[in-house]
Amino acid sequence: MxxxxxxxxxxxxxxxxxxxxxxxxxxxxxxxxxxxxxxxxxxxxxxxxxxxxxxxxMVAKPDWNIHSVVCEDGRDHIVTVETEVSRPFGDLIHFRVHGREIKKRKVLLVAPMSGHYATLLRSTVASLLPDCEVYITDWHNAREIPVSEGKFDIEDYTLYLVDFLKHLGPDANVIAVCQPAPLALAATAYLAEEEPKAQPRTLTLIGGPINPDAAATDVTDFGRRVTMGQLEQFVIQRVGFKYAGVGRLVYPxxxxxxxxxxxxxxxxxxxxxxxxxxxxxxxxxxxxxxxxxxxxxLAVMDMTAEFYLSTVERVFKNLEIAQNKFTVNGKQVDIGKITSVAVKTVEGSNDDISAPGQCVAALDMLTGLPDEKKANHLEPGAGHYGIFAGKSWRNNIRPLVLDFIDANADDGGKGKSKVAKLKSV
Known part of the structure; x- marks a missing residue:
């Protein structure tokens, strides 16, 4: 192949x-x-x-198509997408809302790298914009990245998150959706040891496979059935002549x-x-x-082969995150070192990708974090997509997440905006 x-x-x-x-x-x-x-x-x-x-x-990167947002003053405000940090395999971008004061809630959405572009979270971004300063990880299509830029695996992904969090500062609130939830947890633990002052204020993990063995799904069963050799042989290919990443090994x-x-x-x-x-x-x-x-x-992107294979092997097969054995650059990342970052997990009762139990497992791993800084929400009747972009997110989960962010703000939530109060009722 x-x-x-x-x-x-x-x-x-x-x-x-x-x-x-x-x-x-x-x-x-x-x-x-x-x-x-x-x-x-x-x-x-x-x-x-x-x-x-x-x-x-299938070969077109979707536009964000978020041109304006209605703010507290009842007026439409222009939204522009600005690159804060540019890296070969992904950027940190900011949705700047012109003509309004900077919001106290600074949110970093960590988008999944699982075949779709970050625009999969378009509706999530749009729902947060009226009340938050929204940043997101915009991962690049591997077929467009020259081989000369080197590798990109889950350790590199984790270090990208570390750099993005350092750039945003300690008042950031991370919301990691699906696949990156374990790596966002690892990045926070990495900062807890290496640079504690750069840790985010809160970490919300939505439908992520922290412990894939906690509840079986078709995804986890596939990871057990197929060997790494079979995966590498049958699904990994080299980018063809048409693209800048010609010759790069990818999961198409x-x-x-x-x-x-x-x-x-x-x-x-x-x-x-x-x-x-x-x-x-x-x-x-x-x-x-x-x-x-x-x-x-239908708009899909290629992943680097090393990222796809290391995700399957280390997160799903070897359970390195679940067993607190994950390493970055040879150094073990200890989840128990997180002692000050408030952590909330969100699951959907009908999620067939990351079943209930997989994400909430993170709370038991946070042995150094006080119970009052831990929270969990199980959304009845919600599937995987619904907990971050559907009706369940808009009506139930989003207000809970904003309340969680406010409750762990420096002012204890006293400074939250009028719009946020209305939407949290």
Whole structure:
């Protein structure tokens, strides 16, 4: 699998399907087809439109599309995305809201590196912007990073978080979503020993696999069944000639996407069939529910091979975080050294990716942290996506997280904004 031609073949197949969709759309849209009463041409055109859009999205990085936010004064304020720290494999970016005072709540969203871009958290960012200064980790697509930039594994990921937290200062509040939750915990523990004053004020871990063995899911079962040799042999490829990262070993985003889709194949097939019928009937829109979801879901990025393999081996197989044996640059990171950072875990009762029990395991590992600085919330009926971007997040979890941040602020929450008070009720 580790040859450039294999990667290019996969890209060729994607490109061909995009071309077939565009061809079908053009063919079915000829004016002369309107003279024929048979709906065949409408269906051909609709299939082409949906197919072209779907395969085109797979190689496009989505925009943030957060242009303004309504603040306490009731006015729209312009939002710009500014890079605070630029690194080869990922940046720290800030959503600057113009024309308002700087908010006391400084939030760092740690986005997952699991096949999708950080824009997967767009709605999470938008929900926090009215009441917080929001920063996020914007990870880069590995296929665009030259081999000369070197490796990037979970230790490097952890050190990136360490650097970002040093840049933000001790008044930062970290919210880590899914995959990076264990590494955000490790980065905080690393700072507790190396530079205690740079630790964040609070750490919220949402649906993360702190201890994958605490509750089995298809993800953890896969990690047990497959050997590291099998993974390296069958899923790792070299970036093809088209991209700047030519020759870099990666876990391709398209391969990850096929795994995502296969987990709920019937659901996705039904969604696309229904969308084709809506397009054929003229009922679909450019930004309808289907397109909003799949424009993001289908946009995938490659991960470096060393990051993917080290995550599977060290987090899921060897349980280094769960057993407090994780090392960075040869130095063990002791979770028990965290003594002052308030930690909250959030889980969804219907989460089939990181099942309840996996994330809350972090609290038992924090042996040096007083109980009054620990908190947990289990959201009834919520799945994985819902606990950070869905209705459960907006209506229930977000207010709880903001309250948790305020309760552990220097002023004990007395200085929180009027909007935050209203939204926390």
């Amino acid at each position: 580790k040859n450039l031609a294999t990667y290019d073949l996969m890209e060729t197949m994607r490109n061909t399907n995009q071309w077939l969709g565009a061809t079908a759309l053009a063919f079915g849209s000829y004016p002369i087809t309107g003279m024929m009463p048979n709906p065949f041409f409408q269906l051909v055109s609709a299939w082409g439109e949906v197919t072209e859009r779907s395969f085109a999205r 985003g398209l391969q990850q996407l096929s795994s995502f889709m296969s987990m709920n194949a019937e659901k996705h097939a039904k969604a696309f069939n229904e969308q084709i019928m809506r397009v054929a009937k003229g009922e679909a829109g450019d930004h309808d529910k289907h397109n909003r979801f799949y424009d993001e879901y």
